[in-house]
Amino acid sequence: MATRLNKYLSQVGYCSRRVADRLIEEGKVTINGKISRIGAKLEEGDQVKVEGQRIDKSTKQKKIYLAFNKPVGIVCTTNRKVEPANIIDFINYPKRIFPIGRLDKPSEGLIFLTNDGDIVNKILRARNNHEKEYIVSVNRVIDRDFIQSMRNGVEILDTVTRRCFVKQLGGKKFKIILTQGLNRQIRRMCEALGYRVQSLKRVRIMNINLDIPTGKYREFTKEELLELNELLENSFKTFD
Template identity: 85%
Template structure:
């Protein structure tokens, strides 16, 4: 049965469909000696290469789901050219995995890693409704107006952020729960209100909470995987 090339690379655990699409656009994916394009399908017996490396389907491997506490300074990329700072070289996991989404270099906290391209696709394409919780410290005392403005939405990147939950935890610290993921969203929101983020830590994604030391990871529990799949069920029905 023919399979679209981005789905093929996802199913064999090479990368997510989103990353596969980027590799295809960059001309790095070859099928039977010819550079491919989006939408091309892989047939049984076809030879697939990425950056000159032969990619083959093997016996179905165990799906891996990791919750990692990313330190400041680590970049969420699978690009091994980012020496010493990329997340893959830092973790040194024995089999190929890749991060789901991003957490910028100056931020720390929870990020998922997996070899299951399907769940990556579901999480990244599940528009809104999936909560991500952060603890943030800023450079000066927080006011009631700051909390209210952050909660009601801030103008950044030529749009207004969605309403969100914000709670003050200290003179210069607050908790924020987002259901969207604009580029450097929290930092930009704070900057637009005259504040500078001093530290930013993600402590929860959906039903998975951060509960390991900085630089360490753990596998999801069976219960967490079941609950996560339930939360993603509607997303998997909405997107292919």
């Protein structure tokens, strides 16, 4: 049975499907010596290479799952040309890993890194409704209308954001729990209501809380990984 090339590279732990598509678009992936295209499929016995390196099931490595406390100024990209602030060079992990999703450069806090492409897709699919919790400070005092508007949904990017949990923590600070991940969502929501984000920190993704110093990482515990997999069990599978 034929397998899509991006899925194959994800399954053997080389990279996520998204990164695989980028490598394919850049002409860095070959099948049987020929440069591949997006949507290409593999048959049994086909030989895959990325930048000249042969990739097969023997390439598959132990699954790695890291929780990292990203500092402000670090860019969540696997592009090593982004210097000196790309997340891969900053962490300098001895094996190939990639971030799950992103936090923009001015934001900080929890982000996952892995070599498991399948878990990336399950966590990132917006319709799977996985919670992400943030602590946010804005440039002026928050009022009741702001909290209610954030809870009920704000019009940004030609859509209205999902209803969500929002709690005021201080004059200019609030907690928000999202189940979607629109581009720069919290910043855009605040801007639409006349506020500007001063600081934004992600403190939880699903069942895993931020509990490490800024700039440090740790492996998931066995208990965390077990619970995470249980939460992901009912997630929609990505297409083949």
